Amino acid sequence: MDMKRIASEIDPILETCRGKRVICFVQDRCDLDAQASVAIFDHILREKYESKATCFYSKQPTFLMNRRVESELLAGLFQRTEESENLDERIESSPIITVFDAINFGMISSFSRVLNNDEFQEGTKPILLFDHHLDSNEAEEIADESPSAYGDKVKSIVLKAGANTSIMLSLMGELGVEFDPSNEKHKQIAMAAHIGIKIDTEQFKKEYLTKIDEQACATINKLLDDEALDLIGQLEKIRIPVDWITHKGRALSHCRRFDSSVAAYGVGVIDDAGIIPYVADALKETGFFTSVVVFGITHELIDGKLHYVNLTASGRTVDNKQIDLLGVFKNVFYIRGKGGQKISKGGGRSSGIFGASAMTGAEIPLSHLLESSVVDIRSYAWPMEAKKIRRRLMSQIKSLEKELVVLAEFDCENG
Numbered sequence: 367m368d369m370k371r372i373a374s375e376i377d378p379i380l381e382t383c384r385g386k387r388v389i390c391f392v393q394d395r396c397d398l399d400a401q402a403s404v405a406i407f408d409h410i411l412r413e414k415y416e417s418k419a420t421c422f423y424s425k426q427p428t429f430l431m432n433r434r435v436e437s438e439l440l441a442g443l444f445q446r447t448e449e450s451e452n453l454d455e456r457i458e459s460s461p462i463i464t465v466f467d468a469i470n471f472g473m474i475s476s477f478s479r480v481l482n483n484d485e486f487q488e489g490t491k492p493i494l495l496f497d498h499h500l501d502s503n504e505a506e507e508i509a510d511e512s513p514s515a516y517g518d519k520v521k522s523i524v525l526k527a528g529a530n531t532s533i534m535l536s537l538m539g540e541l542g543v544e545f546d547p548s549n550e551k552h553k554q555i556a557m558a559a560h561i562g563i564k565i566d567t568e569q570f571k572k573e574y575l576t577k578i579d580e581q582a583c584a585t586i587n588k589l590l591d592d593e594a595l596d597l598i599g600q601l602e603k604i605r606i607p608v609d610w611i612t613h614k615g616r617a618l619s620h621c622r623r624f625d626s627s628v629a630a631y632g633v634g635v636i637d638d639a640g641i642i643p644y645v646a647d648a649l650k651e652t653g654f655f656t657s658v659v660v661f662g663i664t665h666e667l668i669d670g671k672l673h674y675v676n677l678t679a680s681g682r683t684v685d686n687k688q689i690d691l692l693g694v695f696k697n698v699f700y701i702r703g704k705g706g707q708k709i710s711k712g713g714g715r716s717s718g719i720f721g722a723s724a725m726t727g728a729e730i731p732l733s734h735l736l737e738s739s740v741v742d743i744r745s746y747a748w749p750m751e752a753k754k755i756r757r758r759l760m761s762q763i764k765s766l767e768k769e770l771v772v773l774a775e776f777d778c779e780n781g
């Protein structure tokens with residue numbers, strides 16, 4: 367698909383949005399690439415179609431950088447699904463629904479509300495989906511989560527690019543929309559775009575950049591003067607919350623107990639999912655381990671009510687040949703489908719020379735715990751989940767013995 371043709375197909379669809387507000391969805395925890403994609407889409411709507419975007423997502427973003435970009439560069443554009451009471455009305459009044467940087471609808475909590483919308487079912491409310499592919503993340507096809515299951519009702523624009531942000535910038539250019547370098551807001555969008563592409567391409571690594579990304583970078587670089595680059599640098603200097611540092615310290619204090627081939631660590635029950643990849647990175651940075659797996663039960667309380675309870679995990683490896691971490695995550699972190707079949711919820715990407723290193727992640731909803739208290743989750747659910755994950759990890763990683771899977775806040779010998 368070339369962009370000229372895509373733009374000519376999308377233009378009449380965006381014309382139907384004139385003067386109206388368009389609803390966007392991105393995957394849970396909204397990553398930086400998704401954030402920038404929405405910002406550029408909103409820019410296109412404002413400049414060409416006298417329209418605006420509002421983006422909904424669920425669950426607190428994992429990365430601190432992401433939280434700062436949302437509040438400091440793109441204020442007012444995003445809303446948390448769980449904090450908006452009138453989501454169904456918003457879906458109702460939006461002429462189209464847009465989805466960014468998500469290949470399947472299963473990554474978006476509460477997207478069933480769009481799929482159940484009468485107008486969508488009748489085919490009068492189209493879904494426009496933008497995504498990029500380059501990753502080795504092979505998500506399993508789940509019938510009602512796959513956009514292809516909805517035929518013409520979903521128009522998917524999936525192109526080979528390092529970042530979805532780049533695709534949006536390419537579409538913007540093709541639709542004749544520009545940035546004004548003297549406009550502060552445009553500059554902020556360009557800054558968000560720079561960060562979005564940077565994160566998804568691991569600091570603009572050549573192996574992740576396609577022609578679309580290179581052109582996108584040329585477009586935004588015109589706006590990124592010294593002041594803007596300085597601001598990006600400041601945004602990247604993030605103060606780590608003291609809670610996170612405590613968890614890192616606790617994990618490091620167990621270093622002697624791990625085997626050098628793999629550090630498997632259960633952090634316990636925590637209220638900020640960002641801690642999991644943070645602790646995984648900290649263990650990896652010690653340089654002692656070939657692979658690191660960190661997992662825990664994450665939750666978020668909003669107005670005293672549990673909004674979600676998940677099993678969250680993060681993995682790092684510097685020698686993917688010794689332990690195939692992508693395979694391990696796929697086989698350890700799964701749910702059962704309606705027919706009892708395993709549906710994997712773990713994935714990631716490998717990089718480096720011959721795919722030597724890999725980053726993985728997994729998130730499984732534990733919806734049956736939503737009515738519990740955090741105290742009960744700590745005392746009953748965590749020991750049970752932790753033992754289950756330990757058992758699965760041991761069956762997947764041959765060198766892993768029981769005492770090498772360290773569980774915080776819970777004495778594994780009691781199991």
Ligand SMILES: [Mn+2]
Binds near residue numbers: 399400528529530566
């Ligand atoms: Mn992306």
